[in-house]
Amino acid sequence: MSETVKTSLLFLFVGILILLEGSTSFLFFSGSWNSALVILNMGLVSAIMAIGVNLQWGFAGLFNVGIMGFVALGGLAVVLVSTAPTPGAWSQGGVGIIMALAMGAMTLVAAVATMRMVPAGKLRVAVLLAVLIVGFVVYRAIFDPAVAGVEAINPALEGNLGGLGLPVLLAWPAGGLLAAGVAWLIGKTALGLRSDYLAIATLGIAEIIISVLKNEDWLSRGVKNVVGLPRPLPYEVDLQNDAEFVAKAAEYGLDPVLASTLYVKLGYSLLFTVVLLVLLWMAQMALKSPWGRMMRAIRDNEVAAEAMGKDVTRRHLQIFILGSAICGIAGAMMTTLDSQLTPGTYNPLRFTFLIWVMVIVGGSGNNFGAVLGGLLIWFLWIKVEPMGILLIETLTAGMADTNALKVHLLESASHMRLLTMGLILLLVLRFSPRGLIPER
Amino acid sequence: MDFLNALVALTNFVGVPAIAYGSQLALGALGVTLIYSVLRFSNFAHGDTMAFGTMVTIIVTWWLQSMGISFGPLPTALLALPLGIVSCMLLMLVTDRTVYRFYRTQKAKPVIFVMVSLGVMFMMNGLVRFVIGPGDQRFADGERFLISARDFKAMTGLSEGLAIKTTQGITVVTAVVVVALLFWFLNKTRTGKSMRAYSDNEDLALLSGINPERVVMYTWLIVATLATIAGVLYGLDKSFKPFTYFQLLLPIFAAAIVGGLGSPVGAIAGGFIIAFSEVTITYAWKKVLTYVVPESFEPDGLVQLLSTDYKFAVSFAILVVVLLFKPTGLFKGKVV
Numbered sequence: 205m206s207e208t209v210k211t212s213l214l215f216l217f218v219g220i221l222i223l224l225e226g227s228t229s230f231l232f233f234s235g236s237w238n239s240a241l242v243i244l245n246m247g248l249v250s251a252i253m254a255i256g257v258n259l260q261w262g263f264a265g266l267f268n269v270g271i272m273g274f275v276a277l278g279g280l281a282v283v284l285v286s287t288a289p290t291p292g293a294w295s296q297g298g299v300g301i302i303m304a305l306a307m308g309a310m311t312l313v314a315a316v317a318t319m320r321m322v323p324a325g326k327l328r329v330a331v332l333l334a335v336l337i338v339g340f341v342v343y344r345a346i347f348d349p350a351v352a353g354v355e356a357i358n359p360a361l362e363g364n365l366g367g368l369g370l371p372v373l374l375a376w377p378a379g380g381l382l383a384a385g386v387a388w389l390i391g392k393t394a395l396g397l398r399s400d401y402l403a404i405a406t407l408g409i410a411e412i413i414i415s416v417l418k419n420e421d422w423l424s425r426g427v428k429n430v431v432g433l434p435r436p437l438p439y440e441v442d443l444q445n446d447a448e449f450v451a452k453a454a455e456y457g458l459d460p461v462l463a464s465t466l467y468v469k470l471g472y473s474l475l476f477t478v479v480l481l482v483l484l485w486m487a488q489m490a491l492k493s494p495w496g497r498m499m500r501a502i503r504d505n506e507v508a509a510e511a512m513g514k515d516v517t518r519r520h521l522q523i524f525i526l527g528s529a530i531c532g533i534a535g536a537m538m539t540t541l542d543s544q545l546t547p548g549t550y551n552p553l554r555f556t557f558l559i560w561v562m563v564i565v566g567g568s569g570n571n572f573g574a575v576l577g578g579l580l581i582w583f584l585w586i587k588v589e590p591m592g593i594l595l596i597e598t599l600t601a602g603m604a605d606t607n608a609l610k611v612h613l614l615e616s617a618s619h620m621r622l623l624t625m626g627l628i629l630l631l632v633l634r635f636s637p638r639g640l641i642p643e644r
Numbered sequence: 645m646d647f648l649n650a651l652v653a654l655t656n657f658v659g660v661p662a663i664a665y666g667s668q669l670a671l672g673a674l675g676v677t678l679i680y681s682v683l684r685f686s687n688f689a690h691g692d693t694m695a696f697g698t699m700v701t702i703i704v705t706w707w708l709q710s711m712g713i714s715f716g717p718l719p720t721a722l723l724a725l726p727l728g729i730v731s732c733m734l735l736m737l738v739t740d741r742t743v744y745r746f747y748r749t750q751k752a753k754p755v756i757f758v759m760v761s762l763g764v765m766f767m768m769n770g771l772v773r774f775v776i777g778p779g780d781q782r783f784a785d786g787e788r789f790l791i792s793a794r795d796f797k798a799m800t801g802l803s804e805g806l807a808i809k810t811t812q813g814i815t816v817v818t819a820v821v822v823v824a825l826l827f828w829f830l831n832k833t834r835t836g837k838s839m840r841a842y843s844d845n846e847d848l849a850l851l852s853g854i855n856p857e858r859v860v861m862y863t864w865l866i867v868a869t870l871a872t873i874a875g876v877l878y879g880l881d882k883s884f885k886p887f888t889y890f891q892l893l894l895p896i897f898a899a900a901i902v903g904g905l906g907s908p909v910g911a912i913a914g915g916f917i918i919a920f921s922e923v924t925i926t927y928a929w930k931k932v933l934t935y936v937v938p939e940s941f942e943p944d945g946l947v948q949l950l951s952t953d954y955k956f957a958v959s960f961a962i963l964v965v966v967l968l969f970k971p972t973g974l975f976k977g978k979v980v
Binding site: 267393394396397398399400401403404405407408409411412415416418419551553557560561564615616619620621622623624625626627629630633634637 | 680685686743746754755756758759760762763764765766767768769770771773774775777778887890894897898901905951953954956957959960961963964967968971972
């Protein structure tokens with residue numbers, strides 16, 4: 205069987221799974237088209253994240269365990285770009301916050317300059333400490349009252365600066381840009397680290413980004429969440445009140461409520477598919493180009509590539525930024541889909557390690573593999589729970605319904621999810637270490 | 645007098661908690677470091693290994709409590725600890741046989757081992773949640789305080805109280821004993837020496853007739869012991885929750901790396917550095933300052949450098965800063 209046929213069959217298989225989810229309630233399928241589209245939409249977003257990670261790991265061998273941070277930054281971009289600015293927030297403290305941040309940045313620049321200019325010794329330590337302490341005190345003196353001012357404005361609904369009020373679709377590329385900018389900063393400092401040190405530094409930086417989102421209320425409302433973000437598609441209620449739409453739905457024999465929910469979800473699926481295809485095409489072109497060959501050469505033998513005159517550090521920085529930007533785009537898309545930013549829900553099991561499972565299972569180094577892994581693993585992530593319940597019900601069919609063991613097992617069935625993901629990852633790594641669609 | 649009060653307040657809110665937390669982190673980081681030096685990979689499943697050992701200990705504790713057995717003023721969990729350690733050891737050995745050994749014989753790259761440990765992490769995490777559920781479990785019993793704040797005030801006549809929880813006392817004593825035993829084992833016994841030889845230079849160790857499988861087995865046994873003890877101490881001191889234990893991975897890694905991966909002394913130093921900086925940077929200094937500065941200079945705010953939610957952020961900021969200046973940690977860790 206040729207590679208192309210195998211790839212097509214695997215994609216067909218995932219497609220059939222999603223179709224079955226919509227059309228039949230046999231076994232663990234729910235028989236709801238809404239549910240099928242929900243799975244498909246998040247699957248598409250996950251596939252995009254997987255492309256980003258595959259770019260870093262599959263192409264260049266960079267072990268980035270901070271995906272969650274970039275996804276969250278994408279989400280932040282949606283708030284900053286598409287929400288309306290909070291009235292009065294800028295005059296209350298916006299300017300102060302900007303000034304304080306500039307002051308903070310200047311302190312860091314001054315600290316770096318001290319490191320460069322003053323020769324090593326006690327003097328340097330003293331000057332450095334003085335710069336940092338004075339900088340921090342001044343920063344807090346400007347920052348704290350400004351933040352208090354902004355956060356005091358209607359805190360039940362706002363209390364943050366708000367955004368630019370631009371169309372929400374612009375937030376997607378903006379999410380990519382924001383993630384790319386932060387990736388540049390991180391890459392400049394962390395990419396000099398080797399192997400496990402890099403992995404754990406990125407893991408930590410993602411945690412730092414999340415704590416900033418959780419705590420800086422003036423920016424993201426923190427754990428109070430930003431809800432009701434604008435969306436690129438009409439609201440279901442409006443569609444249901446639209447006589448033309450109702451008539452059209454009746455033509456297809458659909459209930460207007462069902463028709464409107466499906467219409468919106470399908471709209472998202474189309475938008476996401478377009479983004480996915482564009483990024484996939486770009487990733488494929490990059491892989492086949494001389495640039496992609498150079499990346500893989502660096503990945504396979506860094507020393508040799510360096511000897512051939514390739515600037516390994518620069519290339520690593522480049523691909524770190526590109527991959528992170530893709531994760532940022534996906535994060536912005538996900539926040540738009542949810543129409544809310546909830547910093548408390550970002551957790552590394554779901555937004556970092558699960559994406560890694562997708563890339564490895566799909567086949568690292570192969571873009572189609574990453575996409576397949578994203579769709580398939582997401583389907584399983586959702587469906588393992590009903591599968592587990594079904595399995596336990598079958599196994600304990602002989603027991604009475606009040607049996608303590610049976611009750612406990614049924615209650616715990618939902619935790620089969622993590623267990624199964626681990627098992628899948630271990631099985632793939634053992635028996636098909638190059639993934640379902642291996643690198644060519 | 646005011647100076648003494650300030651000192652007591654500082655010990656009470658910063659010193660004692662940070663020493664206890666630092667000991668827990670140090671024990672965890674020692675486990676990570678041992679695996680890194682012998683098996684040569686960062687074990688992402690370490691937090692969940694701790695959770696597994698602790699979970700077994702908790703279940704045995706509950707069983708003992710239901711039988712009416714207690715340990716007097718000490719927590720019953722200490723009686724259950726050996727069973728927790730043994731079952732954690734069994735789990736480690738089974739995992740090594742079924743999962744890691746295959747890659748060892750293949751001489752797989754370290755990063756493959758890290759991926760594999762991700763899989764193990766998922767499975768252990770699922771297993772723990774499956775058995776005990778995702779909720780919060782408290783299992784500390786026995787006497788709550790070694791010294792309560794009120795007793796301390798009555799004893800010394802100071803206006804600030806000093807409270808030391810029993811669990812904090814146990815943590816520090818246990819940590820000292822365990823670390824002493826570990827260093828004795830590594831430096832004095834034959835097996836310990838062969839572990840260090842294997843970690844320093846694998847080929848040379850193999851040439852001199854050291855059995856690698858034996859070294860690996862002992863490493864897992866020690867790691868299981870350290871992880872269970874660290875996990876139970878943390879659980880007694882705070883509380884047990886599977887997700888918290890997964891998150892503990894972050895400060896533990898930070899501690900091991902700040903010290904330098906592969907260096908046991910570094911792991912201990914790293915644990916205390918991380919713990920002290922987390923506590924001092926997120927502590928509200930107002931109370932201490934009001935004792936030492938003249939009244940007119942008393943601060944209005946809480947004088948908190950960062951809000952407590954930034955705990956994890958602090959440990960990583962330190963990690964990043966240390967790595968910028970010393971790319972392999974303070975005590976010159978290894979790179980594989």
